[in-house]
Amino acid sequence: MHLYTDFMTIGATVGGLRIGDMAVQLFFFLLLLFLLKKFAWGPVMNVMEKRENYVAGEIESAEKSRAEAEIAAKEASDQLHQTKQEAQKMIEDAKNAGVKQEQDIVESARLEAERIKQAAQDDIQNEKEQALQALQDKVSSLSVLIASKVIEKEISEQDQEALINEYIKEIGEER
16 A cells, blocks of 8 residues: 555655646646635626626616717807897897887977977968058058158148058068
8 A cells, every 4th residue: 555655645755746636636626626616706797797797787877868968058158149139130220210209209309399499480471461460550550650641731642652662662661
């Protein structure tokens, strides 16, 4: 048996390696590898694959979110630009409305002044006509007075005409 133990032991002087022990250890090692592959490696690889898919999905989601954010930022910028244009248009419209209202007010005031001027001219014309009527009445009464004095004095026709013309000139100068 000694031979057998010598044969099964390599380098016995240094502590030796026994082939039987090595075969048993190799068997259990292979069994351990098989069990690890079957019960641990598969689930670990599944977890790693799930993790890889999750990370890839997150990256894809982040890229998609970034693209959506860029689109939203562009839309917001466009909308801001459009809002600024609309505000500018409103300001221009308000200015134009103000200018138009100013022109309307000036035109209305001009028309009112023209109306007042025309009314004043009409009043002046009426007053002038009334003054002329009053003057004619006065001339008539003076003519009657002159006529009564002429009748009293018995003036000639030429003297009577001269007196009437003289009174008319005096009245014309008074005006």
